[in-house]
Amino acid sequence: MSENVTYFFYDLFQYLVNGLAQGSIYALIALGYTMVYGIIKLINFAHGEFYMIGAFIGFYCLVSGMPLWMAFPAAMIGAGLVAVLVEKIVYRPIRHAGRIPALITALGTSLLFQYLGQGVIGADPKAFPSAIAEKTYMLGEVIITRTQIIIMVVTFALMVILYWLVNHTKTGKAMRATSFNMNAAELMGINTNKIISFTFFIGAALAGAAGVLVGMYYNTAEPMMGLIPGLKAFIAAVLGGIGIIPGAVIGGLVLGVAENLVVGFWISTYRDAIAFAILILILLIKPAGILGKNRKEKV
Amino acid sequence: MDYLAHLTLNTGIFIILAVSLNLINGICGQFSLGHAGFWAVGAYTGAAYGVFLAPEALPDFINLFISCGIGFVVAALSGLLIGVPCLRLRGDYLAIATLGFGEIIRILIMNMDVVGGPRGFTNIPNWSNLFWVYFWVVITIVFCANLLRGTHGRAIISIREDEIAADSMGIYTFKYKTLAFVIGAGFAGLAGSLFAHAQQFLHPNGFTFMWSVIILLMIILGGLGSITGAIVGAVILTILPEMLRFMGETVSQWRMVIYSILLICLMLWRPSGIFGKHEFNILKFFKKDEEATS
Numbered sequence: 001m002s003e004n005v006t007y008f009f010y011d012l013f014q015y016l017v018n019g020l021a022q023g024s025i026y027a028l029i030a031l032g033y034t035m036v037y038g039i040i041k042l043i044n045f046a047h048g049e050f051y052m053i054g055a056f057i058g059f060y061c062l063v064s065g066m067p068l069w070m071a072f073p074a075a076m077i078g079a080g081l082v083a084v085l086v087e088k089i090v091y092r093p094i095r096h097a098g099r100i101p102a103l104i105t106a107l108g109t110s111l112l113f114q115y116l117g118q119g120v121i122g123a124d125p126k127a128f129p130s131a132i133a134e135k136t137y138m139l140g141e142v143i144i145t146r147t148q149i150i151i152m153v154v155t156f157a158l159m160v161i162l163y164w165l166v167n168h169t170k171t172g173k174a175m176r177a178t179s180f181n182m183n184a185a186e187l188m189g190i191n192t193n194k195i196i197s198f199t200f201f202i203g204a205a206l207a208g209a210a211g212v213l214v215g216m217y218y219n220t221a222e223p224m225m226g227l228i229p230g231l232k233a234f235i236a237a238v239l240g241g242i243g244i245i246p247g248a249v250i251g252g253l254v255l256g257v258a259e260n261l262v263v264g265f266w267i268s269t270y271r272d273a274i275a276f277a278i279l280i281l282i283l284l285i286k287p288a289g290i291l292g293k294n295r296k297e298k299v
Numbered sequence: 300m301d302y303l304a305h306l307t308l309n310t311g312i313f314i315i316l317a318v319s320l321n322l323i324n325g326i327c328g329q330f331s332l333g334h335a336g337f338w339a340v341g342a343y344t345g346a347a348y349g350v351f352l353a354p355e356a357l358p359d360f361i362n363l364f365i366s367c368g369i370g371f372v373v374a375a376l377s378g379l380l381i382g383v384p385c386l387r388l389r390g391d392y393l394a395i396a397t398l399g400f401g402e403i404i405r406i407l408i409m410n411m412d413v414v415g416g417p418r419g420f421t422n423i424p425n426w427s428n429l430f431w432v433y434f435w436v437v438i439t440i441v442f443c444a445n446l447l448r449g450t451h452g453r454a455i456i457s458i459r460e461d462e463i464a465a466d467s468m469g470i471y472t473f474k475y476k477t478l479a480f481v482i483g484a485g486f487a488g489l490a491g492s493l494f495a496h497a498q499q500f501l502h503p504n505g506f507t508f509m510w511s512v513i514i515l516l517m518i519i520l521g522g523l524g525s526i527t528g529a530i531v532g533a534v535i536l537t538i539l540p541e542m543l544r545f546m547g548e549t550v551s552q553w554r555m556v557i558y559s560i561l562l563i564c565l566m567l568w569r570p571s572g573i574f575g576k577h578e579f580n581i582l583k584f585f586k587k588d589e590e591a592t593s
Contacts, residue, residue, distance in 0.1 A: 043391050093567055100330055101570050103391050104519065107512060108562035115555035234395065273406040276399030283396050284384050 010141040015264040016257060021148040021217070023256020024155035028210035029233030030240070030248035031162065032203025038179040038243035039199050040095060045106040046086060047207055048230015049113035054079035054208020055128075055221045056121065062129045072212055079208025080201040087200040092193070110230070117223030125222040128215040151213045158209060159249060162202070166245060175199060179243070228272060232259075235279040241289025250290060304429060308497055310537045311432040312490050315439045317517040317533035318526055319486035322443055324515065325524035325576075326452075327479035328459030329386060330394045332511050333401030334487055339506035340377050340404060341370035341488025343414050346423045346495035353424070363426040367435065367492045374488020375481045377404070382480035386473065389462075401511055409503040419502040420495075427497035435493060439486050443526055446482070455479050459524070509555075516562050522572030527579040532572070 029051050036044045057078040061071035086109060094105045135146045166172040177185040178195045186192050214229070215221045236255045240247025255275060262274045282289065320334045345366040353362045385396045414420045446452045454475045457465040466472050495501055517536045521528025536558075543550045543557070565572065 043395070090563060090567070097566075097570060099390055100394075101566050103330075103394060104515070105563055105566040108559045108566065111509075111512065111555060111559035112563065115553070115559065119553055119556060231398075235399075238392075238395070267410070269410050270406065273403045276403050279399050280384070280396055283388055283392060287388065287392065 007141070011264065012261075013139075013142045015260045017142060017144055017148065019257030019260035020253060021151050021256070022260060023236075023253035024151050025210045025214055025217075025252075026229065026233050026236045026256050027249045027252025028155055028158065028206045028213075029229060030236040030252045031159075031245065032207045033234050033237040034240070034242055034245060034248040035175075035199050035203045037237065038245075039175065039196055040091075040182075041099060042091065042095075042102050043106060043234065044091075044203075045103070045230070046109040046113060047203065048226030048228075048233065049110055049117075050079045050083050050204035050226075051207040051211040051214075051229060051233075052113070052117060052221075052223060052226035053082050053211070054204075055211030055215045055225065056117070056223075057208065058212035058215055059126060059128055059221045068132065072209065075212045076205040076208045079211070080205035083200040083204030084197050087197055092196075110226075114224055114227065121223055123223060125220040128219045128221050130216070130219065132216070147213075147217050151217060154209065154213060158206060162206070162245070165202070171195070171198060232275045235275050238279060238289055239282050241292030244289070244291045247289055247291040254290075305497075306538070306541060308427065308429055308432050310534055311429070311436045312494050312497070313514070313517065313533040313537045314436050314530050315486055315490035315493070316514050317521070317529040318439050318443055319483045319490070320514050321518045321521075321524070321526060321529040322446075322455075322479055322486075323483035325518055325522075325529070326443075326447065326459060327455045327476060328462075329476055329480060330390060331397040331480070331483070332394045332508070332515065333381070333397035333399075333404075334483075334514050335506045335508065335510040336397075336401030336404035337374045337378055337484040337487035338491040338494070338510070339408060339503070340484075341374040341491025342495040342501055342506070343408055343420065343491070344373040344488070345370035345492025346420055346501055347414060349424045349426065349496060350420075350422060359424070359426045360431060362424070363431055363493075363496060366426070366496065367489050370488040370492030370495075371485045372488075374491065375485030377488075378481045378484025379477065382477045382484070386476045386480060398508060398511070402508060405503050405506055408506075415501075417503065419500055421500055423495050423499045423501065425496060425499050427493050432493050432497070435489060439489070440526060440530070442486075447526075451475065451478065512562075513558065516558060519562070519565060519572055522574035522576065524576040525572070525574040525578055528572055528574035528577075531574070 029047065032047050032050070033044060036042060036047070054075040058071050058075035061074050062068065066074070090105055090109055091102065094102050132146065132150070137144045137146075137149075166175060174185070174190045174195050175198070177188065177190055178192050182192055185195075210229075211221075211225075214225070232255060233252065236251035237248045238251070239255060240249070240251030255278065258278060259271060259274055263271050286292070316334065316338060320331070323329055323331045323334075348366045348369050349362065353366070357365075381397070381400045385393060385400065388396055408414065409417055447456065454465070454470045455478070457468070457470055458472050458475055462472055513536065517532035518529045519532070520535060521530065521532030540554050543554055
C-alpha cells in the first residue's frame with residue numbers, strides 16, 4: 001500500500017516536472033500574445049507562426065553548423081524581424097478598422113504562414129539536430145533531462161530580462177504608457193508606432209526562443225507546429241489575465257501542469273480538449289483572468 | 300458529368316453552411332469560429348441514423364428527410380448547449396470560445412469508437428442527390444430571408460447594429476442571440492447530414508478549424524450580413540479550388556496560401572466584401588420592369 005503511494009508521488013512529481021517544462025514554453029509564447037493584446041487590443045493569431053519561424057531559423061542555423069549559442073539569438077532576432085514586417089504591412093493599416101476585422105486579418109496571416117511554410121519547406125516534420133549532449137538526472141525515481149533544465153533556466157532568464165526591460169527602462173515606460181492610453185502617450189511625444197513595432201519584436205523574439213527550445217525538446221520541427229501551441233498560449237494568456245505580463249507566466253505554467261496531469265492520470269487523447277475546456281471555464285467564471293480586474297462595460 | 304454533379308452538390312452544401320453562418324456572424328453580429336463543429340455534429344448524427352437505425356423498408360428520400368431532421372435537431376441542441384454559456388461573451392472572446400468548442404467537438408468525435416473514431420465512419424448509405432440538396436438549399440434561403448423580414452429578424456439585426464442600444468429599447472438580446480445561434484447551428488447540422496450521405500465516408504479531421512475559416516471566408520467575400528453575398532461567396536470558393544486544379548498541380552497546392560492572401564487583401568481593401576450588407580433580388584428587377592411598362 002505505502003509503496004503504491006510512493007509511486008503515486010513519484011508519478012505526480014514526474015508529471016509536474018514535465019508540465020513545468022511544457023508550461024515554460026507556453027509562458028514564453030503567451031508573453032508575446034499578452035504584450036501585443038495589452039498594447040493594441042489585437043488577438044494576434046499569427047503569434048504561433050512566429051514560434052514556428054523561430055524554430056525553423058534555429059533549425060537551419062544548426063544544420064549549417066552554427067553553434068547553439070549563436071543560433072539561439074539568431075532565431076530570436078529573425079522571428080522578431082518577421083513580426084515587425086508583418087505588423088508594418090498587415091496590422092498597421094487595419095488597426096483602426098475595429099477588433100473583428102483585425103482578428104480576421106490575423107487569422108489570415110496565420111494561415112498564410114502555415115501554408116507558405118508547407119509549400120516552401122514541405123509538410124513533413126524535420127529532425128531537429130541535437131545541439132547538446134542529452135543527459136538525464138535522477139531525483140529518486142523522477143527523471144529530469146538536461147533539455148528540460150535548459151528550457152526552464154532559459155525561460156526564467158528571458159523573463160527576468162523582460163521584467164527589467166518593461167519596468168526599468170525608458171522604452172519599457174513608453175510601452176506601459178502606450179498600453180495605458182495610446183492617444184495620451186502620443187500627445188506626450190511617444191512615437192507609438194515605434195513602440196508597437198518594438199512590442200511585436202520582443203513578443204516574437206520570445207516566441208522564436210520557445211520555438212528553438214521546443215525543437216531541442218521534441219527533436220522535430222514542422223510548418224504546422226505553431227497552430228496548437230499558439231492557441232494554447234493564447235489560452236494561457238487569457239487564463240492569467242490578458243494584457244498582464246506576470247499573468248501570462250502564471251497561465252502558461254498552470255496550463256502546462258494541468259495538461260500533463262490529465263495526460264498522465266486520465267486519457268491522453270483529451271490533451272487538446274482540456275486546454276479549451278479550461279479556456280471556456282475561465283471565460284465563464286472570471287473572464288478577466290486570474291490576475292485581471294473586472295471592468296464594467298460602458299457605452 | 301459525374302464530376303460536375305458532385306461539384307454542384309458540394310456547392311449546395313456549402314451554400315447552406317455559408318447562409319447559416321451568415322445568420323450568426325453577419326446578421327446577428329456574433330462572431331463564431333466553430334461552425335465546422337456543428338457541421339460535424341450534424342454529419343455524424345445523420346450518418347449514425349443511416350448506419351444504425353434506418354429501417355430498410357422506407358424509401359431513401361424519407362430516410363434522408365429523417366436523417367436531415369435528426370441532424371438539424373441535434374446540431375441545434377448542441378448549439379443551444381454551447382450558445383447559452385458562450386453568448387455572454389463578446390467580440391473576440393466569443394470567437395475564441397466557439398473555436399474552442401468546435402475543436403472539443405472534433406476531439407470528442409475522435410474518441411468515440413462507435414462512429415469509428417480516428418479510423419473514420421464508413422458505409423454510410425448514399426441517399427443525397429442533387430434534387431434533395433437543392434431542395435434544402437432553397438428551404439434554408441427562404442427561411443433565413445423570411446426570418447429577417449419579421450419581428451425576430453429585426454430584433455436580431457438590431458443586436459448587430461448596437462447591442463446596448465437594442466437592450467435599452469427593450470429587446471431581450473440574449474434570447475435573440477441564442478435564437479440566431481441555434482438556428483445557424485441547426486442548418487449547419489442539416490448540411491452535415493446531407494454531406495455525410497453524399498460522401499459516404501466521414502473523418503473527424505475533415506471538420507477542422509480550417510473549415511470554419513473557409514466558411515467564414517465565404518461570407519466575408521460575399522459580404523457579411525448579405526444572404527445573396529453568402530451564396531455567391533460559397534459558389535466562388537467551392538469552384539475556385541477546382542479551377543486551380545486545372546491550372547496545374549503546383550497552383551492547386553498553393554490553394555490555402557491564395558485563400559489567406561485573399562482574406563488579408565479583402566480585409567485591407569474591401570472589408571465589406573462583394574455585396575456589403577445589400578441583397579441582390581432578382582424579383583425586384585421584374586417588379587421594376589412592370590412599373591416601367593405600366
